[in-house]
Amino acid sequence: xxxxxxxxxxxxxxxxxxxxxxxxxxxxxxxxxxxxxxxxxxxxxxxxxxxxxxxxxxxxxxxxxxxxxxxxxxxxxxxxxxxxxxxxxxxxxxxxxxxxxxxxxxxxxxxxxxxxxxxxxxxxxxxxxxxxxxxxxxxxxxxxxxxxxxxxxxxxxxxxxxxxxxxxxxxxxxxxxxxxxxxxxxxxxxxxxxxxxxxxxxxxxxxxxxxxxxxxxxxxxxxxxxxxxxxxxxxxxxxxxxxxxxxxxxxxxxxxxxxxxxxxxxxxxxxxxxxxxxxxxxxxxxxxxxxxxxxxxxxxxxxxxxxxxxxxxxxxxxxxxxxxxxxxxxxxxxxxxxxxxxxxxxxxxxxxxxxxxxxxxxxxxxxxxxxxxxxxxxxxxxxxxxxxxxxxxxxxxxxxxxxxxxxxxxxxxxxxxxxxxxxxxxxxxxxxxxxxxxxxxxxxxxxxxxxxxxxxxxxxxxxxxxxxxxxxxxxxxxxxxxxxxxxxxxxxxxxxxxxxxxxxxxxxxxxxxxxxxxxxxxxxxxxxxxxxxxxxxxxxxxxxxxxxxxxxxxxxxxxxxxxxxxxxxxxxxxxxxxxxxxxxxxxxxxxxxxxxxxxxxxxxxxxxxxxxxxxxxxxxxxxxxxxxxxxxxxxxxxxxxxxxxxxxxxxxxxxxxxxxxxxxxxxxxxxxxxxxxxxxxxxxxxxxxxxxxxxxxxxxxxxxxxxxxxxxxxxxx
Numbered sequence: 001x002x003x004x005x006x007x008x009x010x011x012x013x014x015x016x017x018x019x020x021x022x023x024x025x026x027x028x029x030x031x032x033x034x035x036x037x038x039x040x041x042x043x044x045x046x047x048x049x050x051x052x053x054x055x056x057x058x059x060x061x062x063x064x065x066x067x068x069x070x071x072x073x074x075x076x077x078x079x080x081x082x083x084x085x086x087x088x089x090x091x092x093x094x095x096x097x098x099x100x101x102x103x104x105x106x107x108x109x110x111x112x113x114x115x116x117x118x119x120x121x122x123x124x125x126x127x128x129x130x131x132x133x134x135x136x137x138x139x140x141x142x143x144x145x146x147x148x149x150x151x152x153x154x155x156x157x158x159x160x161x162x163x164x165x166x167x168x169x170x171x172x173x174x175x176x177x178x179x180x181x182x183x184x185x186x187x188x189x190x191x192x193x194x195x196x197x198x199x200x201x202x203x204x205x206x207x208x209x210x211x212x213x214x215x216x217x218x219x220x221x222x223x224x225x226x227x228x229x230x231x232x233x234x235x236x237x238x239x240x241x242x243x244x245x246x247x248x249x250x251x252x253x254x255x256x257x258x259x260x261x262x263x264x265x266x267x268x269x270x271x272x273x274x275x276x277x278x279x280x281x282x283x284x285x286x287x288x289x290x291x292x293x294x295x296x297x298x299x300x301x302x303x304x305x306x307x308x309x310x311x312x313x314x315x316x317x318x319x320x321x322x323x324x325x326x327x328x329x330x331x332x333x334x335x336x337x338x339x340x341x342x343x344x345x346x347x348x349x350x351x352x353x354x355x356x357x358x359x360x361x362x363x364x365x366x367x368x369x370x371x372x373x374x375x376x377x378x379x380x381x382x383x384x385x386x387x388x389x390x391x392x393x394x395x396x397x398x399x400x401x402x403x404x405x406x407x408x409x410x411x412x413x414x415x416x417x418x419x420x421x422x423x424x425x426x427x428x429x430x431x432x433x434x435x436x437x438x439x440x441x442x443x444x445x446x447x448x449x450x451x452x453x454x455x456x457x458x459x460x461x462x463x464x465x466x467x468x469x470x471x472x473x474x475x476x477x478x479x480x481x482x483x484x485x486x487x488x489x490x491x492x493x494x495x496x497x498x499x500x501x502x503x504x505x506x507x508x509x510x511x512x513x514x515x516x517x518x519x520x521x522x523x524x525x526x527x528x529x530x531x532x533x534x535x536x537x538x539x540x541x542x543x544x545x546x547x548x549x550x551x552x553x554x555x556x557x558x559x560x561x562x563x564x565x566x567x568x569x570x571x572x573x574x575x576x577x578x579x580x581x582x583x584x585x586x587x588x589x590x591x592x593x594x595x596x597x598x599x600x601x602x603x604x605x606x607x608x609x610x611x612x613x614x615x616x617x618x619x620x621x622x623x624x625x626x627x628x629x630x631x632x633x634x635x636x637x638x639x640x641x642x643x644x645x646x647x648x649x650x651x652x653x654x655x656x657x658x659x660x661x662x663x664x665x666x667x668x669x670x671x672x673x674x675x676x677x678x679x680x681x682x683x684x685x686x687x688x689x690x691x692x693x694x695x696x697x698x699x700x701x702x703x704x705x706x707x708x709x710x711x712x713x714x715x716x717x
Contacts (some may be wrong), residue, residue, distance in 0.1 A: 003171050003638075006059070009396045013613070014627075014677050016206075017208065020191065022293070022628065023133075023221060025356060025537055028607075031676065034550075035452065036574060037095035037452035037454045038078070038454055038517075038520060039114075039521055040513075040517050040702070040706055040709060041702060041706055042224075042447075042449055042450060042451055042511065043455075043513045043516055043517050043520075043699040044144065044448050044513045044514075044517075044701065044705060045068055045449075045450060046425035046446065046447070046450060046502075046509070046513070047066065047425070047427065047442075047445045047532065048065070048066045048067075048068045048425070048426060048428070048444065048506045048509060049063050049064065049066075049418050049426055049427060049428055049442075050063065050066070050418075051063055051064045051097065051098055051100045051111075052098070052416065052417070052418060052428065053100045053101055053102065053406055053407060054102075054407040054408060054409050054410060054416065055102040055106040055147075055199065055409075055410055055412050056102060056104050056106070056165075056360075057105065057106050057410050058077070058078075058106055058409070058410055059075040059077055059078035059105055059409040059410065059411045059414055059551050060075060060076070060078075060102070060147070060409070061075065061076055061077075061407060061409070061416045061428070062074065062075040062086065062100050062102065062109050062147070062554060063075075063286055063418075063428060064097045064098070064100065064397055065237040065442070065443065065445060065580055066506065068697075068698045069091075069092025069094070069584065069697050069698030069699060070089060070090060070091065070092055070095075070698075071089060071095070071096070071097045072085050072086070072087045072088070072097070072441065073085075073086040073087045073097060073100065073109060073111060073145065074086060074430070075141050075147050076416075076442070077661045078409070078411075078413070078439050079344075081430055081439065081441050082239050082441075083149070083428075083441055083442035084148075084149065085149065086109060086143055086145055086146075086147065086150075087149075087152055087199075087567055091132075092130075092132075092697050092698050092699055093134070093697070094100060094130075094132050094134045094136060094691075094695075094696030094700075095114050095696075096111045096112070096113070096114060096115055096116070096696065097111055097112070097113055097119060098117050099111060099112040099117075099159070099161060100113065100159055101161065101163050101276035101628055102147065103144075103163055103167045103183060103489060104161070104163070104166070104167040105147075105167060105572070106147060107129050107146065107147055108144050108146060108147060108183070109144065109145050109146075109147050110142065110144045110161050110163055110170060110183075110434055110436075111142075111143055111144075111145070111540035112140065112141070112142055112143070112158075112159055112160070112161065112241055112510040113140075113141050113143055114128045114129075114138050114139055114141055115128055115129070115140040115159060115301070116128075116129045116662055116693075116694075116696070117664060118693070118694055119662035119692070119693070120663045121662055122660060122662065123660065123662060126175070126489070127367075128140045128379060128691050129660060129690070129691075129696060130660075130692075131658070131660070131688075131691045131692065131695070131696040131697050131700065132697060133689060135292060137166045139157055140157065140158065140159050140602075141153045141154055141155075141156070141158070141418050142156055142157075142158050142159070142161045142170065142172055142181070142189075143155060144158045144183070144185065146340070148644065149201075149222075152235050152541070153185050154185070154187045155170065155181050155183075155189065156174070156179065156181045156188065156189030157189075158172040158173060158174035158179055158181075158189065159172060159174070160173045160202075161162050162202055162203070162204060162209040163552045164182060164183070164204050165204055165205075165206060165207060165208040166207075166208035166464070167183060168208075169181070169182060169183060169185055169208075169656065170182075170183050170242070171192065171202045171204070171211060171348060172189070173199075173202075174189070174191075175192075176198040176199065176200070177191055177192075177195075177198070177199050178190040178191075178193060178194075178199045178211070178213060179191050179192055180197075183238045187504065189270055190255075191545070192226070192236075193226050193229075193233070195213075195215050195219040195224060195233060196215065196217065197215055197216050197218065197221075198215075198216045198435070199213050199214070199215055199216075199224075199246065200214050200423065201213055201214040201245065201246065201706065202245065203246050204248075204249060205248050205285075205474075206248055206250060206251070206252045207252055209227065210225055210226065210228045210252075210285075211225070211229050212224070212225055212226075212246040212248065212255055213226070213246070214238075214243070214244050214245075214246065215233075215235070217241065218262060218263075219240075219243060219262050219263040220239070220240050220241060220263075221241075221242045221243055221244060221291055222235045222236070222238050223235070223236040223237075223243045223244075223246050223255065223257050223283075224236070224557060225255075225285070231460070232247075233286060235288075236255060236257070236288055236290060237281065237282045237283055237289075238558070238622065239262075239287065239288035240264070241259045241260060241261055241262050242259070242260045242261070242264040243257050243258070243265045243281075244257060244258055244259055244260075244263055244388050245313045246256050246312055247313045247315050247321075247483055248315065249313065249315050249319070249338070249537070250257050250315060250317075250362060251287055251323070251358070252285065253284065253286065254282050254283065254284060254315075254338065255282070255283050256281065256282045256284060256293070256313055256315055256321050256338070256402040257280075257281055257282075257283075257286060257313070257348030258278055258279065258280060258281070258304070258313060258323075259275070259278065259279045259280075259281050259292075260276070260277070260278045260279075260304060260312045261574045263496050266626050267270070267621060267624050267626050267628045267630075268626075269625065269629045269633075270549060270621075270628065270629055270630070270633035271283050271545070271549050271550070271632060271633055271636060272544075273299075273300055273303060273544060275298050275299055275300055275303050275592070276304050277295070277296045277297070277298050277302055277303065278296050278301035278303075278304040278311065279293075279294060279296065279303070279312070279704045280293040280294045280295075280311075280323055280336065280650055281293060282321065282338050282706050291340065292340070293321060293325075293336055293337075293338060293339075293340050294336050294340065294343055295343075296325060296327070297327070299597065300538070300542065301326050301327055301328070301329060301538050302325070302327060302354065302564060303542075304315075305324050305325060305326055305331050306495065306541075307324070307331045307352065307354050307495065307534055307541075308355055309324065309354070309356060310324070311323050311334075312324040312356045314358045314362075314365070315338075315355070315362070315388075316335060316358060316362045316363070316365075316388035316389075317361060317362035317363045317388060318388065318389055319337065319338045319339075319363075320335045320336065320337055320338065320388055320389060321335065321336055321337075322334070322346075322358070322365060323335075323336075323343075324333045324353065325343075326538040327345075327346065328348075329537050329538045329539065330350070330351060330352050330537055330626065331352040331353055331354065331534075331538075332345060332346070332347045332348070332352075333345075333347045333353050333356065333365060333367070333386065334346060334390050339678050341542070341697040342650040344389070344390070344391065345391055346365070346386045346388070346390075346391050346393065347369070347371065347385075347386060347391070349369075349371035349372040349382075349393060350371065350378075351371030351372075351377075351378060351535075352369060352370060352371075352534060352535060352537075353367045353368075353369045353371075353505075354367065354369070354370065354404075355367055355368045355404055355405050355406065355532075357408060357460070358388075358409055359409070359412055359433070360408070360410045360412060360489075361412060362388065362409050363387060363388060364385050364386070364387055364388065364408070364433070365385065365386050365388060365525030366382055366383065366384070366385045366396075366402060366407075366408055366415055367383075367385075367386075367406065368380065368381045368382065368383055368384070368404040368406060368417075368434075368504075369382065369393075369396070369531070369533055370382075370497075371384065371393065372395050372398060373395070373398075374398060374399065374400070376500060378472070378535065379460045379472065379474065379497075379499050379500045379535075379538070379551065379619040380400070380402050380499055380500055380501065381402050381404045381408050381499065381504065382395050382396070382397045382401070382402075382403055382404055383395075383396045383397045383404075383417050383431075384396060384397060384416060384503045385433065386413070387625065394435065396415065396431060396435060397417075397419075397431070397438060399423070400421060400500075400501075401419060401420065401421045401498055401501070402416055402419070402420045402421060402500070402501040402502060402503075402504070403418065403429070403505040403575055404415075404417065405416050405417055405418045408433060413431060413433060414430050414431065414432060414433060415427070415430065415431055415433050415549060416430045416441075417429055417430075417490070418504065419438070420502035421454075421501050421502070422429060422450050422455065422457040422458065422500055423453070423455040423501075424446070424448060424452055425450070425452075425499045425502050425504070425509070426443040426504070426626050427440055427441065427442055427443055427445065427446065428442060429441060429617050432536055441519065441605065444449055447625040449682075454497070454520065455516050455520075456476050456477070456516060456519050456520070456547065457500070458474040458476045458500055458501075458515075458527070459474070459500075460472065460473075460474060460475075460477050460500060461473050461474075461563075462561055463473045463525075463560070463563040464559065465555040465558075465559040466555050466558075466559060466625045467552070467555055468555055468573075469540075469543075469549075469555070470527065471528065471531075471556045471559060471560070472529045472531075472536065472583065473525070473526050473527060473528045473529055473560060474499070474500055474526070474527040475500055475525070475526055475527075476515050476516065476518070476519035476524070476526075476527070477519060477520060477521075477523040477524045477525070478520070478522065478566075479571060480568055480621075481522065481524060481569035481570075482568075482570045483524070483539065483569075483570075483577070484522050484524050484569055484570060484571060484574075485523050485524075485525060485570075485571055485574040485716040485717055486524040486526065486564045486567075486570045486571070486575045486576070487515075487518055487523050487525050487526070487576045487577065487578060487592070487712060488526050488528060488557060488560045488564065488575065488576070488577045488578075488584070488598075489511065489515055489525055489526065489527040489528065489577075489578055489579060490528055490530065490557055490582075490583035490586040490587060491527070491528075491529075491579065491580075491582070491583050492507070492513065492534070492579065492580050492582040492583045492584070493532075493533065493581070493582055494530070494532035494533055494582045495532065495533060495534050495541065496508065496533055496534065496554070496572060497529055497534050497535035497536075498511075498512075498527040498528075498529055498634075499535050506582070506694075507694045510701055510705065511527075511580070512553070513705075514705050514708060515527060517705075519708065519711065520582070521713075522545060523712070523716075524564065524567065524569060524570050526560050526564055527564070528556060528557055528569065529554045530554075530556035530557055530586070531543040531546060531552065531560070532546050532547065532551045532553050532582075532618040533555055534673050536562075537578070547610075547640070547641050548610035548613075548636075548637045548641075549615065549636055549637070549640065550635065550636055550640055551589065551639075551640040553586070553659055554586060554589050554590070554593070557586050557589070557590055558590065558593075558594055558597065559576070561577070561590070561597045561598060562595070565597075573599065574599055574717075575598060575599060575604075575716075576598060576599055576600045576601055576602075576712050576715065576716045577590045577596060577598045577600075577601040578601060578602035578604070578708055579602075579603075579604065579606070579664045580604035580605055580606070580608070580656075581604070581605055581606065581663065581664065581693065583604070583606070584604045584606020584607070584664075585607040585608065585642065586605040586606075587601045587604075587606060587653075588601075588603050588606050588608050588642035588653070588672065589601065589602045589642045590651055591603075591642075591644040591646060591649055591651045592643070592646060592648060592649040593642075593645045595648060595649060595650035597713060598651055599651055599716060600652050600653065600711070600712065600716055601652075601653045601654070601712055602653070602654045602656065602707075602708045602712065602713030603653055603654070603655050603656070604656040604657065604704065604708075605656065605657040605658070605661055605663070605664050605669070605693055606642075606668065607641075607664055607666075608639070608641060608642045608643050608668050608669075608671065608672045609641045609642075609643045609668065609671060610633070610637040610640055610641045610666070611637055611638050611641065611674075612665075612667070613664075613665070614637065614672065618630070618637075620694045632715050637657065642672075643671070643672065644674055645677075646675050646678075646679050647679070648683065649679060651675070651681075651682055652681065652682040652683060652715055653676070653681070653682075653683045653686075654684045654685075654686065654707060654708065654711040655673060655683060655684070655685050655686070656685075656686045656687075656688075656704050656707065656708070657669045657686075657687060657688070658687075658688040658689075658691025658692055658693065658695060658700070659687060659689055659690070660689075660690050660691060660692050661686070661691075661692055661693045662693060662695035663694075664693060667685075669685075673685065684711065686704060688700050688703070688705070690708075704715060
């Protein structure tokens with residue numbers, strides 16, 4: 001473990017303020033074992049798979065395993081599907097491995113090492129994260145490695161590589177421009193082209209002779225085409241709109257893209273919801289003549305989707321274009337003829353579609369969804385397939401598991417995906433595309449002392465907030481409890497959904513592990529799926545008066561504590577709360593507004609003052625003559641902030657944050673600490689120098705998790 005300087009407790013206004021060092025806060029594993037049936041270290045030692053990708057020929061896949069912070073690439077192929085490690089990294093150094101792809105021959109894997117791919121903004125100077133405090137500056141770099149294993153080769157500094165269909169070149173993004181490097185690394189990378197503004201989202205033509213990309217110009221964007229140095233860039237139907245997500249037709253003669261209104265016009269009211277319409281367009285590559293394929297209605301449900309992949313454009317077989325939309329109140333798949341017409345709803349079931357991919361023949365969409373017909377499948381994910389030209393979705397993985405992130409092998413025979421359930425942590429799995437039994441890949445990577453059999457199967461519960469909204473939640477409780485302490489867990493995002501098992505985001509798999517550990521120690525844990533989250537339809541995901549414009553979602557959290565008070569196994573005077581990011585915001589809100597309900601909390605990198613967080617936004621709006629409801633919105637934003645209720649904040653809190661956070665400014669925690677000082681509220685601090693928002697090192701997570709459990713024990717037990 002990385003060591004930090006330990007500082008003695010200091011005292012201010014009667015409040016104990018403790019800065020915890022990494023080694024000091026981890027606690028005694030022996031003490032943990034005596035209090036529960038397994039240790040926190042055991043239940044957080046699962047391998048976590050990500051970045052699953054299929055080769056463009058044959059039946060081979062690759063993915064990243066994060067094993068206690070040590071990240072490596074693995075591959076497996078039909079028919080035996082045995083996992084083989086490709087890289088040989090050995091340190092918990094916090095350097096991500098992302099953006100995997102195969103060269104067309106399947107012999108080489110290209111990937112990115114380093115960076116923070118979940119950040120809202122870059123550090124000054126575009127510095128890469130350095131969570132291990134290395135004196136050697138980390139970089140975001142593109143590497144290649146033989147798929148059979150071998151020595152990785154650095155190709156260039158950059159990100160988001162895409163390999164040419166010819167296999168000879170790799171386009172990538174560096175300093176917001178498109179660069180190119182030979183796939184064999186025989187020459188250094190160089191800037192491919194000049195274009196005004198920022199260039200992003202490059203997409204190769206099917207034959208590798210041209211590149212489409214998005215040229216972002218601030219308040220509008222174009223789809224641009226690059227052929228070679230001697231040919232000027234060509235722009236597809238330029239307008240005042242935002243054009244994005246270019247998708248080539250299989251024959252390379254057309255390009256589909258989505259179009260949304262550019263920024264401008266009279267300012268809209270901030271305290272009301274407004275439609276965000278979008279359209280699907282297609283253009284001839286030869287003439288650049290474009291036509292509108294389909295336009296969304298100018299309604300709230302007709303707004304561009306905001307779930308994974310957003311519009312999710314695919315050019316399918318039969319000259320059809322596939323997209324995602326919320327038209328019936330759910331993120332559902334549609335297909336429409338490229339010439340235009342009425343779109344066909346492909347997934348009419350109750351539930352949402354996400355993580356969408358398409359078979360190489362363009363005939364079948366494979367995706368994960370909570371559309372299953374089993375009990376409580378709304379709280380899970382299964383793998384589905386559906387043809388692109390008719391509404392006949394099939395659940396390939398029915399049952400009580402949780403499956404996500406599917407890829408279809410290039411031979412069209414198999415679907416490989418990531419699989420978990422309530423007890424078994426995530427690992428890859430494979431099944432025939434035609435349907436049948438699935439088999440696990442690399443199950444032997446789950447540690448032998450991982451407490452699979454000792455974990456609790458959470459149960460789905462519902463209750464109602466004070467304004468009548470139905471709230472879904474997951475309840476963790478050992479049988480036979482009486483007068484037990486309880487904890488409300490609030491996820492971040494907020495477009496997330498906690499489920500009845502291990503999560504498809506590593507951040508929330510860690511949360512699930514901590515909730516399991518708390519339950520093993522005699523806590524009753526309620527993981528609340530509050531409004532603003534996904535999984536329960538458009539209106540639940542886009543509620544009125546939420547976030548900085550009213551914080552109506554807090555009603556769901558407060559009602560969660562009130563629900564716990566009704567359970568006979570819960571001690572109503574010993575209910576705590578914990579959460580990270582947006583969950584940190586809601587934790588702070590709970591402690592500030594309802595210390596009578598919440599006895600203590602752990603606030604991990606939360607927002608505490610919306611006014612500070614969006615000050616630049618308010619200043620820009622104030623410069624417009626037409627201010628709409630700006631003055632009212634400022635008042636609401638302040639009243640939606642935890643710091644507006646410092647006078648009623650009485651309960652103690654543990655504050656946790658990395659000071660290189662690129663999603664929530666570290667000043668949010670600094671500012672709150674000073675306000676707690678002034679109010680005389682007891683609090684403790686765990687500051688992780690150089691860590692980011694979603695901690696990159698296993699050692700950091702173990703320290704933060706250990707501190708969370710220890711603090712809840714101290715304040716609730």
